[in-house]
Structures are given as C-alpha cells and as structure tokens.
Amino acid sequence: MTRTAAPTPRPQEPDGPRQVSKFEFNLLRILRFLVGHFPADQGLGLVRAAATRPECLTHDAVTLVKDTLGKASVLFLTRAGGWRNDKYLRKNTPTPGRVWDRIPLDERVLEFSKPVLEFLLWLTAEKVHETKQAWDAAPKALTPSDELFFWLAFDQMRSDPDLLAVLRKKDAFRLNPFCWIASPGDVADPDSTKPTPPDLTRLCSGQRAVLMECLQSHLTIRWIRTERAKGQIGDWKKMRQQGSAEFAGLQAFLQAAEAARRTDLARFVLGTNAAVLQSDMTPVFWTGGLQGTGPPRLADRLETQRAALALPRQMEMLEGWQERARSVGYFDEDYAATQMWKLDWELANGNHVAARARAAVEMLEPLRGPAPGQPATQGAQGAGEKPEGSPG
Amino acid sequence: MSRAYRITVKESETRHLKAGDEICTQLEILEILPPEDMATLLKEELKKRGFEEQDDGTMTRKDGDLTVTIDPCSGEVSVKAETEATVSQEAKREATGFNDVGPNEKSLRDRVKDQLKQDLDKKFDSEQSKLQTKATEELEKHLQELQPEISQVVNQVTRDALKQKAQQMGTVKEVSEDAESGSLTIKVEV
Numbered sequence: 001m002t003r004t005a006a007p008t009p010r011p012q013e014p015d016g017p018r019q020v021s022k023f024e025f026n027l028l029r030i031l032r033f034l035v036g037h038f039p040a041d042q043g044l045g046l047v048r049a050a051a052t053r054p055e056c057l058t059h060d061a062v063t064l065v066k067d068t069l070g071k072a073s074v075l076f077l078t079r080a081g082g083w084r085n086d087k088y089l090r091k092n093t094p095t096p097g098r099v100w101d102r103i104p105l106d107e108r109v110l111e112f113s114k115p116v117l118e119f120l121l122w123l124t125a126e127k128v129h130e131t132k133q134a135w136d137a138a139p140k141a142l143t144p145s146d147e148l149f150f151w152l153a154f155d156q157m158r159s160d161p162d163l164l165a166v167l168r169k170k171d172a173f174r175l176n177p178f179c180w181i182a183s184p185g186d187v188a189d190p191d192s193t194k195p196t197p198p199d200l201t202r203l204c205s206g207q208r209a210v211l212m213e214c215l216q217s218h219l220t221i222r223w224i225r226t227e228r229a230k231g232q233i234g235d236w237k238k239m240r241q242q243g244s245a246e247f248a249g250l251q252a253f254l255q256a257a258e259a260a261r262r263t264d265l266a267r268f269v270l271g272t273n274a275a276v277l278q279s280d281m282t283p284v285f286w287t288g289g290l291q292g293t294g295p296p297r298l299a300d301r302l303e304t305q306r307a308a309l310a311l312p313r314q315m316e317m318l319e320g321w322q323e324r325a326r327s328v329g330y331f332d333e334d335y336a337a338t339q340m341w342k343l344d345w346e347l348a349n350g351n352h353v354a355a356r357a358r359a360a361v362e363m364l365e366p367l368r369g370p371a372p373g374q375p376a377t378q379g380a381q382g383a384g385e386k387p388e389g390s391p392g
Numbered sequence: 393m394s395r396a397y398r399i400t401v402k403e404s405e406t407r408h409l410k411a412g413d414e415i416c417t418q419l420e421i422l423e424i425l426p427p428e429d430m431a432t433l434l435k436e437e438l439k440k441r442g443f444e445e446q447d448d449g450t451m452t453r454k455d456g457d458l459t460v461t462i463d464p465c466s467g468e469v470s471v472k473a474e475t476e477a478t479v480s481q482e483a484k485r486e487a488t489g490f491n492d493v494g495p496n497e498k499s500l501r502d503r504v505k506d507q508l509k510q511d512l513d514k515k516f517d518s519e520q521s522k523l524q525t526k527a528t529e530e531l532e533k534h535l536q537e538l539q540p541e542i543s544q545v546v547n548q549v550t551r552d553a554l555k556q557k558a559q560q561m562g563t564v565k566e567v568s569e570d571a572e573s574g575s576l577t578i579k580v581e582v
Contacts, residue, residue, distance in 0.1 A: 296524050297413045298531055365417045366535050367469060367542045 024061035027124040035072035053125035081217035110145040129162035137172040144207040151178035184249035185242030204260035219268035234291035243307025274348035277356040312357035404482040411523040419467035424553035431464040473531035
C-alpha cells in the first residue's frame with residue numbers, strides 16, 4: 001500500500017467514554033443509522049420524533065460526529081468496491097490498483113462541511129414529516145463528501161413514504177448527483193411527466209469521480225435488484241414515473257461520462273445489463289407485474305412500457321462507444337482508454353447483451369414485424385424457443 | 393306554521409368533445425445507401441401508396457379518422473387517431489325546503505344547481521372516456537392493418553437500395569427475387 005502523505009497524528013483518546021447530553025446521544029444514534037450502523041426501525045423512530053434543540057453541541061459530541069462520519073464513510077466506500085484491485089482511467093490512462101494505490105491521499109481526503117451538522121441537528125430536533133423549521137442546503141455549498149453523506153442518508157430514509165415525500169423536495173437531495181445515479185425513481189418528482197436530472201457531469205471529474213470508482217460494484221448490485229423488482233410493480237403510473245426518471249438519469253450520466261472520456265465510470269450500466277440479460281428476454285420480465293389494462297390511451301401505455309425498459313435502452317449508447325472504440329488506432333490518443341473499454345465490453349459479452357437488449361426493446365415497438373408471407377428474422381425468437389420471462 | 397315547498401331544477405348542456413391517441417415509432421431502415429438516397433427511395437415508395445408530401449418534408453396519409461405521418465429523413469412514424477362528437481346531456485334534480493326554517497329558496501336553488509352541474513360534468517366525463525376508448529380502439533385496429541404495409545414498404549426500400557448499390561458496384565448480370573422467402577439475389581460483375 002502506498003501513501004503520498006503522512007496522516008495527521010490523532011488526538012489522545014480520553015480514558016472513559018465521552019459524556020454527551022440526551023439530544024447529542026440521539027443525534028449520534030441518528031448519524032449511525034444514516035451510515036448504516038444502527039437498526040433502521042429504531043433510527044426511523046428517532047427521525048420521526050422531536051427533541052428540544054440545545055444552543056450548541058459539546059466538543060465531545062462534535063468529535064464523535066467527526067469520528068463517525070470519517071470512519072463510516074471510508075468503511076462504506078472500501079466495502080462498496082474501493083478495496084478491489086481494478087483498473088480505472090486516470091488522465092486518460094488505465095491505472096491499476098486499489099483506490100488507495102491509484103489515488104494520491106490529498107485527492108481522496110473526505111471533507112464534510114457545516115450543512116451536514118446542520119442537517120443532523122434538524123433531523124434530531126424536528127419531526128421530519130411534520131417539520132416546522134425549514135431546512136435545506138444549497139447544492140453549490142456542498143463538498144463531494146457532503147453529497148455522499150446526503151445520498152447515504154436519503155437511501156436509509158427512503159423506505160418511509162412520509163420522510164421520502166419531505167426529503168425529495170429539498171435541494172440537498174433533489175439535486176444530488178449520487179441520489180440520481182443510485183435511485184432516480186425515488187428522488188424524482190412523482191408528479192413530473194418529464195423528470196429533469198441535475199448536472200451529472202460533476203460525477204465524472206475530481207473527487208466525485210473517485211467516489212464513483214469506489215461505487216461501481218455497489219451500483220451494479222443495486223441496479224440489478226431494481227431491475228428484478230420491476231416485475232413486481234403493479235401500478236402503471238409508478239412504473240412510468242420510475243422508468244422515466246431512470247432513463248433521464250442514466251442518459252444524462254452516460255452523456256457526461258462520454259464527454260469527460262470516463263467510460264470506465266459507466267461499467268455499472270454495462271454490468272447490470274449483462275447480469276439481467278443473460279438469456280433472451282421479453283419485455284414481460286419488466287412489465288409482467290402491471291395490473292389491469294392501464295391508462296385508456298395507447299400512447300400512455302406504450303410510454304409506460306418503454307419507460308420500464310429504461311436500462312436495456314442504454315445499451316444503444318454503449319454500443320456506440322464500442323463502435324467508436326473499434327475505430328481508434330494504435331497511434332491515436334485514446335488508444336489505451338479504448339482498449340480498456342473494449343476489454344470491459346468483451347468481459348461483459350457486450351455484443352450478445354446489446355443484441356438481447358435491442359430485441360427486448362424492439363418487441364415493444366408497434367409496426368415492427370415481418371411483411372406478410374415472410375419469415376421473422378430480426379429480434380424474433382426461433383420456433384420452439386421460449387425466452388425467459390415470456391408469458392408462455 | 394312552516395310550509396314545505398319543492399323545487400325542481402332541470403339543466404341541459406351541449407358540448408363538443410374531442411378525444412385522440414397517437415403512437416410514435418421508428419422505421420428500421422438499413423443504411424445501404426447514403427441517408428438522403430434512402431429517404432428519396434422511401435418517399436417514392438410512400439407516394440405509390442397514397443402518401444402526400446407536406447411542406448415540412450413529411451409524408452402524410454389520411455385513413456378516415458386516422459392520420460399516418462412518416463418523416464422519410466428520420467424514419468419516424470406517427471399514427472394519430474382523432475374522434476370528436478357533439479354531445480347533449482340533461483340532468484334533473486328535486487329538493488324540498490321549508491319557508492320558515494332551513495335555507496331560503498334562492499340558496500336552495502343555487503345548491504341544487506351546483507349539484508346539477510356536477511351531475512352534468514360526470515355525464516360528460518363518461519362520454520369523454522367512451523370517445524377516448526373509441527379513438528384508442530380505432531388506433532389499435534388500424535395499427536394491426538398498417539403493420540404489414542409498413543413492413544412491405546421497408547422491404548421494398550431495402551430491395552431498391554440493394555439494386556442501386558449493386559449498380560454502383562459494377563454491372564448487374566442477374567437479379568432474382570423470391571417473394572415467398574423474401575430473398576433477393578443480385579449477381580454483379582465488377
């Protein structure tokens with residue numbers, strides 16, 4: 001393990017446990033819940049309860065908050081994928097190693113700012129679902145670490161519909177790029193027909209890109225879970241809202257990754273498609289759970305079904321990347337980077353995955369099919385073959 | 393002594409209702425020739441099938457209440473169904489009041505009128521949804537009829553493009569087509 005700078009010496013720990021007030025104790029428990037180190041039911045109970053806010057926090061409490069934030073975030077990022085001995089692009093050149101080998105220490109220092117502590121104070125003092133005091137953080141004032149923390153907090157609390165309804169109205173979450181890349185369906189406005197993601201180009205440079213490198217495996221697992229759960233969604237409106245948000249979020253991210261020449265950060269999109277499309281699929285895999293006949297207009301039904309296949313529809317763009325990568329020559333500037341992408345594509349069996357994705361997407365499209373008297377060729381299944389997820 | 397009275401309010405209304413449905417999709421045109429040449433071939437084929445060229449370059453055909461629009465440049469197809477009808481509805485309500493207690497006649501009449509308005513709105517909503525269902529059903533039915541024709545158009549354009557491509561490559565010696573299997577064989581002397 002290499003280190004580019006010596007860590008600052010830690011202050012001496014007190015002999016016994018630190019003394020904190022009841023409010024501070026609750027705040028620390030909420031913080032531990034938000035970073036996944038405290039039972040969710042108890043944590044949500046604390047968030048839904050109110051407590052009298054003190055004038056200020058004691059030095060001991062602030063020290064414990066800093067300690068928890070630092071250790072929990074690093075632990076999360078390491079477990080999420082930072083430990084993996086992998087290759088990522090650095091200055092357009094593939095760089096191997098674990099995250100602490102690839103990235104110098106000064107570029108991976110997590111800095112949390114004031115809005116994090118203010119958020120914790122608000123969360124502890126107020127009943128979030130019946131809040132009297134408005135809290136929000138301006139997205140420009142947030143550091144990448146703050147955004148990571150707010151995403152983790154959002155992720156822990158989104159299971160509670162009351163809390164979710166309050167949180168997604170706040171800019172700290174609504175415009176958080178990590179929230180949009182991990183759970184766009186939850187963070188997007190449920191009443192919006194055309195969800196608009198925030199600027200996701202930020203995810204492809206600086207420390208946010210380093211965080212994205214650490215999150216690749218974690219995001220792949222999350223997206224696979226989301227895709228598999230789509231077959232259980234019965235509500236047409238919910239499916240359309242979730243799918244549209246996913247499509248908008250992923251498109252914005254892929255465009256940003258392409259512009260920043262960080263195609264390696266889109267591995268989770270390729271990986272998820274490869275995991276989901278292991279065999280020929282029909283759209284029923286995604287839309288099979290929809291109940292009833294759906295909206296009266298055919299246009300709305302079709303739009304909902306198209307939205308359900310938001311993830312396979314991204315393969316078209318990845319296929320374009322692959323096409324371009326093939327045309328890059330040995331003496332071209334991007335040769336090493338494109339070679340890495342081609343390797344990723346090959347490992348994911350990209351050609352087959354793209355063909356399966358295209359076939360699934362085309363099955364939804366009206367006016368597609370063979371002319372009378374001619375056999376079906378493209379995207380259709382061979383006679384006797386039954387694709388996975390087909391109704392039978 | 394209180395005296396009961398009954399008010400009967402009757403209202404009728406005529407509304408012009410419109411319903412529509414539309415689907416948009418993309419034609420699968422292979423890039424055998426440059427896009428502008430493929431667009432020309434598609435345009436020619438569509439003209440043969442009764443499509444008319446519009447000012448914006450799109451090709452349109454009206455099939456009753458349905459309009460099929462194809463953009464030869466982008467290959468975008470839109471099929472639109474529109475239905476409209478003039479519907480008259482009538483509603484009637486009765487209410488009982490007392491001249492010494494309860495609301496006076498004017499306020500009672502106003503309240504009944506409000507209820508009548510709601511009744512009429514419900515009836516028109518129901519008519520609107522019937523009209524919508526009709527438009528959607530027409531669109532679905534027409535899509536089934538249109539699908540083979542669109543496939544034929546795409547196949548014809550592909551065949552014509554292949555023939556032109558073959559001519560560009562050399563001298564075409566032989567062209568054989570099998571309508572049953574859809575195969576096209578072109579022998580070219582280069």
